[in-house]
Amino acid sequence: MSFDFDLFVIGGGSGGVRAARVAAQEGAKVALAEEDRYGGTCVIRGCVPKKLMVFASEFSGMVSDAQAYGWNIQPGSFSWNTFRGELYAELDRLEGIYRTLLKNSGVETMDQRATVKDAHTVRLADGTEITAKHILVAVGGRPTKPAIEGAELAITSNDIFHLETLPESILIVGGGYIASEFAGILNGMGVKTTQFYRGEQILRGFDNEARTHVANEMIERGVDLRLNTNAVKLEKAGDQIKVTDTHGDIRLFDKVMFATGRVPNTDGLGLEEIGVKLGRGSEIIVDDYSQTDVPSIYAVGDVTDRANLTPVAIREGMAFVETVFKGNPTKPDHELIPTAIFTQPEMGTVGLSEEEAAAQEPVEVYATSFKPMQQSFAGRSEKVMMKLIVSQATRKVLGCHIVAPAAGEMIQLAGIAIKMGATKEDFDRTVAVHPTMSEELVTMKAPSRTVG
Template identity: 45%
Template sequence: MSQYDFDLFVIGGGSGGVRCARIAAGHGARVGVAEERFWGGTCVNVGCVPKKIMVHAAEYGQWAREAPAFGWTGMRAGEHDWPALVAARDAEVRRLSGIYDRLLGNAGAQAFNARATFIDPHTLDVGGRRVTAGRIVIAVGGRPIRPEIPGCELGLVSDDLFELKELPRQITVVGSGYIALEFACLLRGLGSEVDLVYRQALPLRGMDGELREAMAEALTSQGIRLHPGETLARLERVGDGVALTTGSGRTLPSGQVIFATGRVPHTEGLGLERAGITPGRSGCVPVTVQQATEQPHIFAVGDVTDQLNLTPVATAVGHALADTLFGNKPRVASFLNVPTAVFTSPPAAMVGLTEEVAAQEGPVEIYSARFTPMRHTISKQPRKTFMKLVVSARTRRVLGAHMLGEDAAEIMQGIAVAIVAGATKEDFDSTIGIHPTAAEEFVTLRTMTRRVG
């Protein structure tokens, strides 16, 4: 690699790119990384981190409203201070973004605060500087998009939530995936009137059907107005607000509309054609199992590949790639049994197969429960917890776990270890529960709900 400026150059300073660069540098490679916008990428700056901080803020309001049921007569929700939340959120984002930059320096990688584009398969333009590399990793992530309807420019996209100067009094959220539901819940929890418009009959397309039903009920119970089965026709300015007209002819007046209808790989203008790479659907970079493109020395990780767009997945893939290329430890990150969570109110989490998918592969037993957790039996809030195990009738292995309820994400992380390890239903049954908790339900589901497939 001595004929090149770098052994490895990473385009993009998000979670996957930075992890790949750090590990490669630790293995002794000469590494360069370019980031044109902000270190830490979407997750740290306009995704997981600032969103979770706002979710916490919304939860405090709920706790204050429930406090009198537990004897806290002096506590009240009051009026939310949006500027105070924004200041705290943005300070934490700056801190974490700075850590990413320092991690690269400590590892010995050279960071460039610049845009990098391809000149040819081994050469990049990095902020006007010509740089060559033996291997290149594309890790530019994704960007939000607006639907192609008249007036779409009047709506916000997910990144814009973190630029709002004040809490919207009333807002319409379009979409029913992770981002849409999380934004709808946190804004409702902070005091906004929220309408949720989506095409499907139930939110969270692709997830377990029972979980989707429980989620729709949970959204409604907190006062979010659901409009399922609606397509979009146009968006118009009306006075100080906007009006969204749906395909069925309904018009929803709103203070603002935020589109959370999808993201696409951020490859526009990257010069893939000059590198000899043909983009896939929506501009993604097609890769092999080893994350290689059609150019064997150019790789891609993270959301730009449109494989499984989750921050921990990008990080794991970036680490495995660096070990393979420079650490003499060839391996690939697994995309099987990846746990994930939706930070709604209450949150949902899942790992493994849904009932619908598992039933197509063979007979399965379903164990499920819905109940009011202790906290809400006292506070009288209409919040239910839903828990479910999908079990192979032949092997007895637990194929999937699904939950909607308080601490779902924290609980599912531990359940994921068991499922990845191949635990059976009998392993769950022989585990002593921690009482009193909601989590113990996962090891006390003795009665089969039904058998399918």
């Protein structure tokens, strides 16, 4: 049977675009359909604009630091309109790069929604039907709102970049990295920021000591963090929103943002009707090679809800091409993924938390907290934290957790060593780079405690 294309990709985000490009470079005839903007969540409404907002928000504390270092710099005001205009221009530039990369690779693009009709056929929004030997679903996910009264009055992380003006006050509901990152961003931009989280501590699933350190520093910087608290009702109150919480307290905010979860974009794609199995959270169920129950259909990225990170989606896309178009069956590696959480302060993590490691085997914990030189000189009170989790039996470093400025940059490099199986003694043998914060990773000689 002949097909219109060797590969049809549904979704123009990081994973889908990478798979389409590389498959086309291998000689495959490839088409890609995207109903929104190219670049997906990461480029258009996630990592990239968020990180640019982090950069913008951090300047608020730099003026006083500069004054402490002898610079005659006076505080000014933040212009949201100026920043937003530059942000939009940058996102347009990046989307243009994605389109150009696809075009130069020979991928045919279609700017409309595509759904799956059968194992080898997709249907475009205009009714056109196209056949393909292989179909790759890479449609990502989207933020959700909880089922509470008045939820429609709130915004999500998708909307934050499109605000006409910054609110004077905002409530952020949620305790994950998205909620916590935006709490820091908006607080840094001068918005009176409150964060509700229903659990005992934000950043559930991360190392307890590290997430507690982040939470304490966020509070120190001015975020009104309310743990064991959730919103139960939202009501319009003039130009504001009246929020009732789980304790019965009522407060007014200019904006409310929910960052309480994300779901895969599988609605209405036609997948279940043709035998593709979905999980309880509507994610596409795939095997180790990203293949669904329908052999011609694969899925990568957030729509599979494995490790929802842009670099992981890209690697899954690359592994798909190796498997399907290069005859080299390749499983994407989801072990020991370094991660940065761009809270303020920033957190970098790789490997096991203290709690996870101790549940598996006896471990030694090496941890230190101190005031870094740059901030200490400027009279700031915040501290950084460095932590290593070490197996007593093998001496391997099982986890590394850093809360500090540029923690993401540090964890990338620490991640290489840990991925290679470095032991605590390998760290000890490494000469410190002085004076730096990261030298603490190779100078902690005695364990703080032994657990497990």
